[in-house]
Amino acid sequence: MLILGIETSCDESAAAVVKDGRTILGSSVASQIRLHRPYAGVVPELASRAHVESVNEVIEKALRKARCSIDTIDAIAVTIGPGLVGSLLVGRMTAEALAWIHHKPVIGINHIEGHLLSPVLSEKNLAPPFLGLVASGGHTELILARKWGDYRLLGRTRDDAAGEAFDKVAKMINLGYPGGPAIDRLARQGRAERCPFPRAWLPGTWDFSFSGLKTAVLYHLREKKIGSLQAKRDLCAGFQSAVVDVLVRKTMAAARALKVRTVVVGGGVAANQSLRKMFAERAAVDQIRVLIAPPELCTDNAAMIASAAFFSKEKKKLGGLRALRVQPQWHIPFASGRSIPAFSGPH
Ligand code: KG4
Ligand code: ZN
Numbered sequence: 618m619l620i621l622g623i624e625t626s627c628d629e630s631a632a633a634v635v636k637d638g639r640t641i642l643g644s645s646v647a648s649q650i651r652l653h654r655p656y657a658g659v660v661p662e663l664a665s666r667a668h669v670e671s672v673n674e675v676i677e678k679a680l681r682k683a684r685c686s687i688d689t690i691d692a693i694a695v696t697i698g699p700g701l702v703g704s705l706l707v708g709r710m711t712a713e714a715l716a717w718i719h720h721k722p723v724i725g726i727n728h729i730e731g732h733l734l735s736p737v738l739s740e741k742n743l744a745p746p747f748l749g750l751v752a753s754g755g756h757t758e759l760i761l762a763r764k765w766g767d768y769r770l771l772g773r774t775r776d777d778a779a780g781e782a783f784d785k786v787a788k789m790i791n792l793g794y795p796g797g798p799a800i801d802r803l804a805r806q807g808r809a810e811r812c813p814f815p816r817a818w819l820p821g822t823w824d825f826s827f828s829g830l831k832t833a834v835l836y837h838l839r840e841k842k843i844g845s846l847q848a849k850r851d852l853c854a855g856f857q858s859a860v861v862d863v864l865v866r867k868t869m870a871a872a873r874a875l876k877v878r879t880v881v882v883g884g885g886v887a888a889n890q891s892l893r894k895m896f897a898e899r900a901a902v903d904q905i906r907v908l909i910a911p912p913e914l915c916t917d918n919a920a921m922i923a924s925a926a927f928f929s930k931e932k933k934k935l936g937g938l939r940a941l942r943v944q945p946q947w948h949i950p951f952a953s954g955r956s957i958p959a960f961s962g963p964h
Contacts, residue, residue, distance in 0.1 A: 621690045622923030625668040625708035626700025626728045628659045631919035632676040634683035638927030641920045643682030647671040665703030694926030697725035698947030705943040724926045725941040731921035732883035736908040748877045750868045753884030754780035765928040770951040772823025779886045782827035804853040812855025865895045866963045874958040880907045888912035
């Protein structure tokens with residue numbers, strides 16, 4: 618089954634053709650980073666206008682790379698939330714127009730579900746049950762996938778998302794937007810032990826919190842002016858290690874508590890080198906399989922949207938044309954279940 622995925626929820630216009638949910642035949646991403654950089658963050662109105670300009674081009678590129686025409690596509694999948702409303706509308710209208718013109722079914726996909734399932738694109742035999750960590754610019758969630766489309770929320774951030782913390786700290790030290798990749802780069806030559814920041818473990822819950830860490834960085838900057846490049850590197854390393862430590866240890870503790878043998882990690886922060894390294898180390902110690910998609914599939918892309926559509930319950934209901942509704946605040950529908958043992962602290 619060939620699915621054309623379209624993603625325009627934030628600051629990347631993307632399209633991809635994916636075969637049977639796992640094989641990318643063609644993918645194209647037009648990044649708006651340069652457009653938003655002067656404002657040190659995404660400007661919603663500029664984002665939607667840029668999507669209007671580039672969405673058709675990325676679709677054409679993805680189809681060309683996949684060597685197929687839209688007539689050979691079985692369905693069109695599009696992100697309908699969560700995200701910026703104007704940006705989501707551009708993707709939705711494009712998908713619906715294509716569906717009407719070419720008589721194709723259209724499926725609305727949750728962006729976070731796309732991130733959660735992104736490792737299926739690189740790990741061909743990945744299937745539930747698995748525990749997923751999604752850490753992006755807007756979300757930080759720990760999700761238990763019992764079956765395809767059957768999700769249980771274990772914990773989420775109570776304040777800033779992990780990526781948001783990266784972006785805000787980067788802004789404090791003038792690293793520009795997006796902050797994650799810049800901090801990741803500088804931290805490689807930094808000494809984390811020189812800037813030991815606090816970790817919010819939140820024992821008794823699987824939730825996360827990053828706003829206290831952000832404040833700790835702010836106070837650190839007020840007390841010790843960081844003049845040299847090395848001081849900046851050390852600060853980045855200290856901050857990054859505080860975020861990564863909590864994300865990795867808490868996720869692995871949840872996998873052990875639930876006796877889940879597979880962990881998947883998605884979202885922009887999953888591109889972080891230090892996070893990938895620490896997950897690999899803990900995976901070996903805990904004998905738990907940890908799967909993280911290549912960095913370019915961790916950040917926003919449309920292959921993960923096409924893939925999520927293939928594994929979604931919606932696919933089974935494919936029929937005639939339906940109008941989609943964008944849902945800027947949409948959460949994955951979470952099921953309830955038996956109680957989960959509480960987090961008792963880091964090991
Ligand atoms: O998933 P994503 O591309 O978009 C959202 O859905 O939000 O994630 C973007 C976020 C940004 O906050 C960005 O700073 C962060 O992911 N990010 C990183 C890295 N690459 C992107 N954070 C840490 N290290 C990275 N290498
Ligand atoms: Zn995203």
